[in-house]
Amino acid sequence: MSGPLQLEVSDLRVEIDSHMGVVRPIDGVSLEIAPGEAVGLVGESGSGKSMTLKSILGLLPPDATVTSGSVVFDGTDLTRLSQSRLNKVRGRRIAMIFQEPMSALNPVMRVGSQIAEGPRVHLGLSRAESMKRAVELMRRVGIPEPERRYRAFPHEFSGGMRQRVMIAMALSCEPELILCDEPTTALDVTIQDQILRLLVQLCHESGTSLMFVTHDLPVVAQVCHKVAVMYAGRIVERGTVQEVFTRPMHPYTLGLLRSAPDVDHPGQSLEPIPGSPPSLISPPSGCRFHPRCKFAEDDCKASDPPLRPLEGDRATACLHYERCLDQIGTDS
Amino acid sequence: MSAPTPAPAAPADPAPPPPAPAVARVRSRRARWYRQPTLMVGLVLLAIIVFMCYGAPLLTSFNPDTQNLLEPLAGIGQYGHLLGTDQEGRDTWARLLYGGQVDLRIAIIAVIFPFILGTILGSLAGYFGGWVDAIIMRIIDIVVAFPFFVLVIALVFVLGAGEKSIYIAITAVGWVSYARITRGEITVAKRQEYVLAAQSGGLSSLRIIGRHLLPNVITQSIVYAMSDIVQDILAIVTLSYLGLGVQPPTPDWGTMISAGQNFLTTQWWLTTIPGLAVVITGLALSLIGDGLADLLRTGAS
Numbered sequence: 001m002s003g004p005l006q007l008e009v010s011d012l013r014v015e016i017d018s019h020m021g022v023v024r025p026i027d028g029v030s031l032e033i034a035p036g037e038a039v040g041l042v043g044e045s046g047s048g049k050s051m052t053l054k055s056i057l058g059l060l061p062p063d064a065t066v067t068s069g070s071v072v073f074d075g076t077d078l079t080r081l082s083q084s085r086l087n088k089v090r091g092r093r094i095a096m097i098f099q100e101p102m103s104a105l106n107p108v109m110r111v112g113s114q115i116a117e118g119p120r121v122h123l124g125l126s127r128a129e130s131m132k133r134a135v136e137l138m139r140r141v142g143i144p145e146p147e148r149r150y151r152a153f154p155h156e157f158s159g160g161m162r163q164r165v166m167i168a169m170a171l172s173c174e175p176e177l178i179l180c181d182e183p184t185t186a187l188d189v190t191i192q193d194q195i196l197r198l199l200v201q202l203c204h205e206s207g208t209s210l211m212f213v214t215h216d217l218p219v220v221a222q223v224c225h226k227v228a229v230m231y232a233g234r235i236v237e238r239g240t241v242q243e244v245f246t247r248p249m250h251p252y253t254l255g256l257l258r259s260a261p262d263v264d265h266p267g268q269s270l271e272p273i274p275g276s277p278p279s280l281i282s283p284p285s286g287c288r289f290h291p292r293c294k295f296a297e298d299d300c301k302a303s304d305p306p307l308r309p310l311e312g313d314r315a316t317a318c319l320h321y322e323r324c325l326d327q328i329g330t331d332s
Numbered sequence: 333m334s335a336p337t338p339a340p341a342a343p344a345d346p347a348p349p350p351p352a353p354a355v356a357r358v359r360s361r362r363a364r365w366y367r368q369p370t371l372m373v374g375l376v377l378l379a380i381i382v383f384m385c386y387g388a389p390l391l392t393s394f395n396p397d398t399q400n401l402l403e404p405l406a407g408i409g410q411y412g413h414l415l416g417t418d419q420e421g422r423d424t425w426a427r428l429l430y431g432g433q434v435d436l437r438i439a440i441i442a443v444i445f446p447f448i449l450g451t452i453l454g455s456l457a458g459y460f461g462g463w464v465d466a467i468i469m470r471i472i473d474i475v476v477a478f479p480f481f482v483l484v485i486a487l488v489f490v491l492g493a494g495e496k497s498i499y500i501a502i503t504a505v506g507w508v509s510y511a512r513i514t515r516g517e518i519t520v521a522k523r524q525e526y527v528l529a530a531q532s533g534g535l536s537s538l539r540i541i542g543r544h545l546l547p548n549v550i551t552q553s554i555v556y557a558m559s560d561i562v563q564d565i566l567a568i569v570t571l572s573y574l575g576l577g578v579q580p581p582t583p584d585w586g587t588m589i590s591a592g593q594n595f596l597t598t599q600w601w602l603t604t605i606p607g608l609a610v611v612i613t614g615l616a617l618s619l620i621g622d623g624l625a626d627l628l629r630t631g632a633s
Contacts, residue, residue, distance in 0.1 A: 057532055059528060059531055062461070086534075087535070087536060089534065090532055091535070092534055095533070096533075098529055103524060106530070106544050107548065109544065117533070118533050121534065121535060121536075166529075169533065179532075
């Protein structure tokens with residue numbers, strides 16, 4: 001790891017009090033992002049990846065609380081900031097892009113005003129200045145005729161255009177970090193590709209770091225340098241995208257890779273991961289993946305394996321990760 | 333979701349929407365606006381009423397307050413009095429028109445204050461929830477425990493008769509409806525993702541309420557305000573009828589009804605005509621409220 005860290009999430013735990021019992025959607029997550037880096041966070045639905053993203057900016061639903069851990073950004077722990085001080089970070093230094101560009105835009109507010117609002121509030125620009133900036137941003141994200149479309153409402157835009165608006169909003173105050181919550185899931189594949197290219201290009205130009213939550217592995221491969229795989233509220237594997245995708249060291253990662261279609265091997269049949277994600281109220285003892293794991297041994301059920309660092313940036317929570325590597329070896 | 337293969341010939345832009353949707357949208361909304369028969373009938377009716385009341389000097393040459401003790405209780409058309417005169421010989425037609433001015437003005441002002449107060453308190457309760465919501469909702473519970481008229485009449489009685497007391501009493505009682513509507517709407521709307529997006533953008537709670545939530549939910553309160561004006565007119569007329577509202581000699585429909593009821597068998601129009609005025613005004617405002625509700629409902633879908 002070179003240079004100072006920009007964002008460091010350590011041992012974050014979140015609890016939700018439900019009538020069924022205490023749910024722990026995030027159970028000891030640690031993550032780090034260096035300036036200019038793009039980190040992907042992948043996992044299936046309910047693995048806690050979106051929750052992790054929201055807890056960074058303190059946007060958890062009211063019934064969820066951070067019970068321990070810290071989110072240190074530029075030397076301050078965001079989980080301990082007051083609402084008003086947190087508002088100086090939100091949008092200004094860390095921005096967020098949401099999954100559904102339709103519902104994440106205010107339906108009764110003009111698109112331009114929504115983009116201009118951030119700069120007005122955070123940078124103290126006048127109405128005219130912020131308007132000029134919004135038009136400039138709309139041009140940068142590739143919205144044609146920005147001067148005219150400034151006055152349009154979100155429903156007059158197509159899905160891809162709305163996501164461009166969301167990107168313009170995220171970039172409006174030149175943040176240091178952008179958190180993306182499955183920003184292209186709601187878009188069709190060609191638009192998805194354009195939006196991802198745009199996002200990567202704009203972040204690269206301004207040196208903005210990205211944290212990218214998705215369940216779509218090829219998207220991670222396209223956008224991110226590093227990736228962390230989440231399962232049942234924990235990170236089970238971490239490393240550079242190249243490493244993790246070619247040499248997965250956790251059976252869950254292997255399962256994810258095998259269950260997604262591969263353009264290079266179109267005839268290959270897909271292998272689903274057996275079973276379903278565990279209950280977060282009473283997770284299985286030991287390794288949380290063991291009931292679904294084909295390599296599971298008795299020791300997997302007995303002890304709860306921590307995320308162990310390996311060489312370089314790699315880390316895995318699997319006790320028998322060599323078997324994944326063996327499996328890759330025998331397959332190819 | 334399959335792999336985002338770099339499409340060999342990716343289109344330059346994701347289907348740019350047709351060139352002038354903004355204009356088209358406004359035009360269709362306008363087209364719907366005057367095709368709403370209920371709304372149009374109500375508006376025309378109200379326009380006629382407002383014109384007659386505020387154009388009173390054009391429609392009558394009599395002063396509503398001038399007494400003529402030589403011509404008391406004149407019949408319809410007698411001595412040039414279109415609708416006759418009352419006990420003091422004042423022209424009923426003139427009093428009807430000028431009285432309408434007073435009642436309409438009070439009703440409109442009396443609907444604005446509770447609207448503002450209720451919307452503010454309701455949005456705070458809905459957005460913040462927790463103890464803010466608990467306190468505001470308990471106050472609302474206390475207010476709605478009493479029937480509207482009982483509380484308004486009691487308050488005006490305590491504050492003393494007059495226009496100012498009517499405003500205070502109606503505001504103190506009427507805000508609860510707006511607060512409940514706004515609270516309910518905001519409780520739902522605050523779960524929308526655009527609110528989360530606004531929060532992630534570092535906007536203050538007040539800005540999110542004022543700029544993002546209220547514009548989305550205010551229509552319900554506006555529709556309700558139309559039917560609330562009807563209730564306010566009734567309240568004002570009732571208070572005046574009971575002698576707690578507009579004080580003589582200022583003309584007003586309520587005092588006219590109460591003054592005329594002694595002569596109901598002989599001069600029935602002294603009571604019936606102002607009563608009809610109340611009914612027609614109420615009808616006009618109800619039609620506007622209904623039409624507006626229909627319009628906004630179809631507009632929303």
